[in-house]
Amino acid sequence: MEVFKTVLKNREYVAKKLDQKYGNLRVRMSCPICGLADKNSVNNEYEENTITFYCPEHGKYSVNVNKGISKLEYNSPLRNLIRGMSYTATNHSENYNYEILRITGSDYAGFYQEELRYKVASYLGCNVSEMSMIFYAPLVLDWSGAKLLKSLYVKEGAYQDIPKKFINYSFLKADLSYKGLDILYDIVINWINNPYMLFRHYSIYYFMEEFEKYE
Ligand SMILES: [Zn+2]
Secondary structure (H helix, E strand, O other): OOOHHHHHHHEEEEEEHHOOOOOOOOOOOOOOOOOOOOOOOOOOEOOOEEEEEEEEEOOEEEEEEHHHHHEEEEOOOOOOHHHHHHHHHHHHOOOOOOOOOOEEHHHHHHHHHHHHHHHHHHHHHHHHHHHEEEEEEEEOOOOOOEEOOOHHHHOOOEEEEEEEHHHHHHHHHHOOHHHHHHHHHHHHHHHHHHHOOOOOOOOOOHHHHHHHHHO
């Protein structure tokens, strides 16, 4: 909650950095009557600890962040920032005897974090050299080097040359039962045992070859 209040106090800066398209602080809450939410936070109004939202059907509704913060939702960059700063606070608090480590896909590494997390968190007074750690998981790529996307497969009929079991788990299960997961586990545990294999990406064709070895 303290993190979000800091964000609120600096909302003009945060909005400009994290929402270059609309310049809004991308916080939303769905209408308590119909569930509709202003996704781009266009009609939000802010007072010190209160945010007022607007539903075209039911008018204005408000939340006091001291009581209703759990009702709020954020777009990805704002959620990423708030999580990062909250994890950092937890990691440095004596009330917790554990540390939070975030695991996310490598497509969120690099420029995204530098511009949308570290620079903004630093501006908001967070000591970024002590910030919570992010581990970036390897990506599975297609022939062109783009991330393999199930939605592309479903919508565009892409990846015709790739056996279905490498795209959709239900086919893998039908073909190999749980042995498919065992093989996947063996492949990945090998990366963890050989960390130089962990900090890179893999093409889907790599999995096709590995599976042939294990099958
Ligand atoms: Zn409504």
